[in-house]
Amino acid sequence: MKTAGLQDESRRKFLKDSAVAMGGLVIGFYLPGMAGRAYAAEAEPKPVYPPNAFIRIAPDNSITIVVNKSEMGQGVYTSLPMLIAEELEADWSLIRVEAAPVAAVYNHTVFGMQLTGGSSSVPSSWEQLRRVGATGRILLIRAAAKKWGVPESECQAANSQVMHAKSGKQASYGALAEAAAKLPLPDNVPLKDPADFKLIGKPTKRLDTPEKINGSAQFGIDVRLPYMLTVLIARSPVFGGTVKSFDASKARKHPGVRGVYQVPTGIAVAATGFWPAKTARDLLEIEWDEGPGVKLSTPKMRADYLALAKYPGMVARTDGDIAQGFKAAHKSVSAEYEVPYLAHATMEPLNVAVDLKPDRCTIWTGTQAQTMDRAMAAQIAGLKPEQVQIHTPYLGGGFGRRANPRSDFVREAVEVAKVIGKPIKVVWTREDDMRGGYYRPMWADRIEAAIARDGNPLAWKHVIVGQSIVADTPFEGMLAKNGLDNTSVEGAATFPYAIPNVQVELHSPKNAVPVQWWRSVGHSHTAFVVETMIDELAYLANRDPVEYRLDNLPAASRYRGVLNLAAEKAGWGKTQLPKGHAYGIAVHESFGTCVAQVAQVSMENSRVRVHRVIAAVDCGMVVNPDGVRQQVEGAIAFGLSAALHGAITLEKGRVMQTNFDKYTPLRFSEMPEVEVHIVPSKERPSGIGEPGTPPIAPAVANAVFALTGERLRRMPFDKETRA
Amino acid sequence: MISFNLNGKTTRVEVDPTTPLLWVLRDHLHLTGTKYGCGMSQCGNCTVHLDGKAIRSCVTPVSAVSGKQITTIEGLAATVLGKTVQSAWQEVDVPQCGYCQSGQIMAATALLTEHPDPTEAQIIAAMDGNLCRCGTYNRIRAAIRMASEQLGEAK
Numbered sequence: 001m002k003t004a005g006l007q008d009e010s011r012r013k014f015l016k017d018s019a020v021a022m023g024g025l026v027i028g029f030y031l032p033g034m035a036g037r038a039y040a041a042e043a044e045p046k047p048v049y050p051p052n053a054f055i056r057i058a059p060d061n062s063i064t065i066v067v068n069k070s071e072m073g074q075g076v077y078t079s080l081p082m083l084i085a086e087e088l089e090a091d092w093s094l095i096r097v098e099a100a101p102v103a104a105v106y107n108h109t110v111f112g113m114q115l116t117g118g119s120s121s122v123p124s125s126w127e128q129l130r131r132v133g134a135t136g137r138i139l140l141i142r143a144a145a146k147k148w149g150v151p152e153s154e155c156q157a158a159n160s161q162v163m164h165a166k167s168g169k170q171a172s173y174g175a176l177a178e179a180a181a182k183l184p185l186p187d188n189v190p191l192k193d194p195a196d197f198k199l200i201g202k203p204t205k206r207l208d209t210p211e212k213i214n215g216s217a218q219f220g221i222d223v224r225l226p227y228m229l230t231v232l233i234a235r236s237p238v239f240g241g242t243v244k245s246f247d248a249s250k251a252r253k254h255p256g257v258r259g260v261y262q263v264p265t266g267i268a269v270a271a272t273g274f275w276p277a278k279t280a281r282d283l284l285e286i287e288w289d290e291g292p293g294v295k296l297s298t299p300k301m302r303a304d305y306l307a308l309a310k311y312p313g314m315v316a317r318t319d320g321d322i323a324q325g326f327k328a329a330h331k332s333v334s335a336e337y338e339v340p341y342l343a344h345a346t347m348e349p350l351n352v353a354v355d356l357k358p359d360r361c362t363i364w365t366g367t368q369a370q371t372m373d374r375a376m377a378a379q380i381a382g383l384k385p386e387q388v389q390i391h392t393p394y395l396g397g398g399f400g401r402r403a404n405p406r407s408d409f410v411r412e413a414v415e416v417a418k419v420i421g422k423p424i425k426v427v428w429t430r431e432d433d434m435r436g437g438y439y440r441p442m443w444a445d446r447i448e449a450a451i452a453r454d455g456n457p458l459a460w461k462h463v464i465v466g467q468s469i470v471a472d473t474p475f476e477g478m479l480a481k482n483g484l485d486n487t488s489v490e491g492a493a494t495f496p497y498a499i500p501n502v503q504v505e506l507h508s509p510k511n512a513v514p515v516q517w518w519r520s521v522g523h524s525h526t527a528f529v530v531e532t533m534i535d536e537l538a539y540l541a542n543r544d545p546v547e548y549r550l551d552n553l554p555a556a557s558r559y560r561g562v563l564n565l566a567a568e569k570a571g572w573g574k575t576q577l578p579k580g581h582a583y584g585i586a587v588h589e590s591f592g593t594c595v596a597q598v599a600q601v602s603m604e605n606s607r608v609r610v611h612r613v614i615a616a617v618d619c620g621m622v623v624n625p626d627g628v629r630q631q632v633e634g635a636i637a638f639g640l641s642a643a644l645h646g647a648i649t650l651e652k653g654r655v656m657q658t659n660f661d662k663y664t665p666l667r668f669s670e671m672p673e674v675e676v677h678i679v680p681s682k683e684r685p686s687g688i689g690e691p692g693t694p695p696i697a698p699a700v701a702n703a704v705f706a707l708t709g710e711r712l713r714r715m716p717f718d719k720e721t722r723a
Numbered sequence: 724m725i726s727f728n729l730n731g732k733t734t735r736v737e738v739d740p741t742t743p744l745l746w747v748l749r750d751h752l753h754l755t756g757t758k759y760g761c762g763m764s765q766c767g768n769c770t771v772h773l774d775g776k777a778i779r780s781c782v783t784p785v786s787a788v789s790g791k792q793i794t795t796i797e798g799l800a801a802t803v804l805g806k807t808v809q810s811a812w813q814e815v816d817v818p819q820c821g822y823c824q825s826g827q828i829m830a831a832t833a834l835l836t837e838h839p840d841p842t843e844a845q846i847i848a849a850m851d852g853n854l855c856r857c858g859t860y861n862r863i864r865a866a867i868r869m870a871s872e873q874l875g876e877a878k
């Protein structure tokens with residue numbers, strides 16, 4: 001696989017082109033330390049969104065909501081329509097959902113491009129979509145008032161009807177829609193007082209469930225075009241390798257094969273279906289020029305990273321005077337932490353269908369990043385972005401993999417379509433997907449910390465080593481400052497504990513392993529390191545881990561609410577746990593949301609067994625409480641998969657895990673009981689897709705320490721899967 | 724030519740007999756509710772019923788189902804049991820991304836066919852081979868229990 005991708009010159013050009021294609025409004029994908037309220041910028045300046053871009057009301061009264069975010073399990077096809085329906089006064093039972101095409105009106109209000117990520121869908125749409133709904137309601141009322149010749153102020157809307165109480169007249173939205181669509185947009189659209197919400201805040205069933213339980217939900221892999229060929233690609237076994245020579249004579253003769261082609265990423269086999277393409281690909285004989293990537297091996301990289309962690313890096317945070325802090329220390333401790341590369345391993349492997357014509361390109365793929373992918377497809381196809389359309393079916397999981405800053409899977413598919421000249425669907429096998437890179441980076445961390453005589457933390461020096469996920473991508477300019485990638489240090493440079501002397505440093509070594517954001521991004525490793533070390537300091541000070549955290553947090557910290565709630569619900573310090581069980585706690589803020597988790601663990605045959613997780617969440621106002629519960633349950637399973645088993649390792653440049661036999665997400669029998677408690681809040685909503693993931697690994701590690709006295713500082717905890 | 728009963732209808736396919744049933748369903752018969760996840764019986768996304776029992780269609784050559792009865796997610800609602808399981812899934816709101824759910828539902832239905840009132844151990848034995856990356860396992864268990872209760876009440 002050609003991971004270096006573009007040559008320098010064309011890469012620079014692409015970065016420039018995509019910056020243009022994405023428009024000038026790009027503020028930042030991840031906004032460091034972004035609290036929910038930072039999204040107030042969402043509506044500044046307040047553009048008026050035409051309701052017809054988001055709402056279509058049919059004469060039969062059905063309402064189609066066009067959703068501009070990709071549904072990958074996080075529930076946006078329910079939560080976002082709820083925002084519109086609330087203000088529209090729509091009858092919820094009449095709502096249907098449709099995926100938005102690619103168009104500027106569907107751009108993310110903060111990121112300035114069509115993108116689903118950063119746990120930002122609800123927070124960034126909170127003002128926008130409620131205003132869209134309210135605008136629609138006003139227009140429908142206005143249309144009715146005009147028709148009846150009565151003052152608007154005497155009309156009311158509810159349940160997809162406009163009523164005029166005095167005359168007893170009423171009309172359905174379906175009957176009014178056409179007239180309403182012709183009226184000019186109102187300028188001043190007030191929003192409801194949250195106290196008047198009828199839908200927002202109520203547990204609401206997902207609108208996509210009926211399709212997902214009878215097999216009719218369409219995922220990218222289910223797309224079929226007339227005369228379409230299925231394409232499988234043999235990619236380099238080593239990152240950055242290229243084809244030296246190949247013999248496709250056997251593959252070409254294989255039944256069902258329609259062609260074998262050299263493409264930039266390898267050798268493509270086009271056939272009448274997946275099975276002939278796969279079995280023909282097995283017959284290819286390819287000699288690879290493996291390149292320098294062949295030198296990559298996990299043991300060597302680990303040693304290099306740990307060595308680097310002993311040297312000063314780029315400074316991400318300095319408070320007080322770290323040297324003085326250590327001089328005044330009463331007791332100190334130092335520790336090294338390691339976490340491996342991780343694959344997203346979405347259940348639906350990557351796939352892209354492309355119909356490329358001389359003057360247009362139509363793409364069907366489960367993407368989180370339509371605008372970037374369209375810009376890339378246009379560049380490869382030699383078309384203008386507006387000549388490219390992307391249809392977004394359901395995503396069989398995303399977790400960040402489907403928002404690739406290099407548009408890797410879309411780029412490759414358009415390259416293949418150009419070569420083959422027929423409608424195609426590139427399908428990745430599980431092995432292709434797992435070996436294909438764009439992993440959560442491997443990290444090594446070193447912390448030295450000290451406590452004062454009173455036991456409170458006095459000095460904290462944290463050195464982080466790992467690849468930047470934004471280096472050499474269109475996001476570099478936004479997310480890295482003077483070469484310092486904020487996503488590498490988020491959660492470490494931003495923790496709220498009141499420690500007088502803090503220094504956080506970063507090394508961003510480069511290598512050929514492609515890396516990318518992975519559910520919760522930098523927090524997926526920084527929470528583990530910070531929250532296990534804080535726990536360690538609590539024990540060093542001989543204090544209770546919950547009390548110790550509370551004692552060292554600012555009075556206004558939102559960590560307090562979730563810590564107290566999780567501890568209370570778990571009966572922290574009170575509940576008599578079964579023999580051989582222990583509790584551990586961790587708390588972390590990410591994407592504006594604070595989550596505390598208490599994990600109840602035991603050891604079974606020297607393996608960690610997690611029985612129960614009590615989570616407390618402060619994500620501001622909640623749109624769909626059941627959606628929040630789903631996301632936290634899922635985020636815990638995702639984080640536990642990594643904590644217990646997850647590791648992608650390399651030998652001689654080759655990825656050692658190719659399928660679920662060696663890289664195993666949490667199984668049914670390993671799933672703990674999960675309780676999710678929500679802190680009541682009147683703040684605007686913050687993210688919920690990711691924030692449940694970071695605290696679980698440290699909560700479990702802290703519980704294991706409480707039980708065994710052993711500090712787990714390397715993930716995964718299951719030694720057999722570390723390799 | 725291989726012939727089998729698919730969702731109650733006799734179906735004939737002209738295909739290499741070593742082709743896994745999964746790809747016959749998806750690419751030849753265009754029944755895409757059955758999903759590809761791993762191709763090696765590790766994830767259960769491709770679970771269908773062969774004469775009422777759960778099998779992994781990704782490792783079952785189509786020749787092995789000749790003359791047999793195959794039920795996929797698309798045909799599940801034809802039975803009271805299938806409908807009951809689907810409605811429990813709806814009631815509990817199990818799916819997130821939804822990709823694995825056809826396989827989960829097929830595995831759960833086969834379990835309840837054999838054990839209408841399953842023990843926890845029987846649930847684990849039936850469901851542990853079905854991966855869900857979204858972590859819907861607790862809801863899957865709740866839906867199985869709910870369906871089991873409803874089936875018991877109906878008796």
